[in-house]
Amino acid sequence: MSEQQDTSGPIETDVVIIGAGPAGLFAVFELGLLDLKCHLIDILDRPGGQCTELYPEKPIYDIPALPIVTGQELVDRLMEQIAPFKPGFHFGEMANALQRQADGRWKLITDTGKEFLAPVIVIAAGGGSFVPKRPPIPGIEAYEGTSVFYAVRKMDQFRGRDILIAGGGDSALDWTLNLAPIAKSLTLVHHRDGFRAAQHSVNQMRELVDAGKVKFHVASVKALHGNNGQLEAVTLQGADKSEWRHDTNAFLPFFGLTMKLGPIAEFGLNLHENLIPVDTAKFETSTPGLFAIGDINTYAGKLKLILSAFHEAALVSQAAFRIARPNEKLRFQYTTSSSNLQKKLGVA
């Protein structure tokens, strides 16, 4: 989706926004009205942050003038609203490091090595980046990336392996179905004989079990056995508390995502209980040129609401303009009556 995939040099822009939740998305709109060009980075593979990841189907009732809107609808509407400004989207990437350049701009580097140069950074990182939940099995870290995987990037990596999948949601079931044909063996374990996943996937899984192509146990993984990051077996515990050894060399736990502050903790900002203190006039952090809006920031009276994030986005854009366009005059205009703004929105 990103309009500029050139990896030969850094992407130069006015504002880089970390996080494509409601705060980051609406910031594109407010910054766009002031002619500031934005690029957004999000570790998720789609926009919306918590709204799409945690509650796409749930109704929200406290968005002004939208008596009811679901999480997904809100995000779809925001995407429509910001489309005229053609922001650059960089999904599936983690904003990893931030450095001040000699010319005063920021260099932001993602985990894929992509670089951005911009005078303004807006941190709209919400509760942090979404990362997979890690089951509390002793020593699991040692196997991550070699024998324990929280996502499937290349299916071929699993060909001919003895795969163990844990979980009862859509990811667990979908990957059971997708990997079964290429695995040497595939076993699914879950703490109950019932699944949150879509019914048709569950039915298909049960057919594979009946055909002897997949094994299913009501069990949980208690211990991992192996050497040098190479998993050889796990200890499974059944519903009756009996334990047995199960041979496997690829373990995929699927328990969904949770938010962790992640690399932002290393940006050298003052943090207060994993939140970034800001002033309430500009929503600037203790570091000039670095702003924070939405759930990630804190100030006296802060409410973690989408409504507040929108307000913060409007104010942040004024401050960002003064940094990105030091020689231009900021003009306050209404979208209703300014033909200049309407041109930017593509309606005039």
Place this chain on the structure above:
Amino acid sequence: MKIIATDRNGKTTEIEGNDGWTVMEALRDAGLPITAECGGACACATCHVYVEEGWLEKLPKQRDEEVDMLDMAVAVQDNSRLSCQIVCSDETDGIQVTLAPE
């Protein structure tokens, strides 16, 4: 109404729950390290607790939504519950819960 809460290091504290509020809110407001990412919407499973001996039966039956959401919790046991789905009442006065690992 009282809640006896044990954290992940085994430290037990007695905290106060408000009638009609949830156990998750009591844990959070008392400063215990419960993530409760979705704020009680039964949408994250990061308010997972183990309900101690004798208390499980006294609680109203789990809704299907909670049973499903527990599929997204790690280290689920027979006495697992989502604390945002347990409402404090006279029946739960004195309930003992332990924070599940994260």
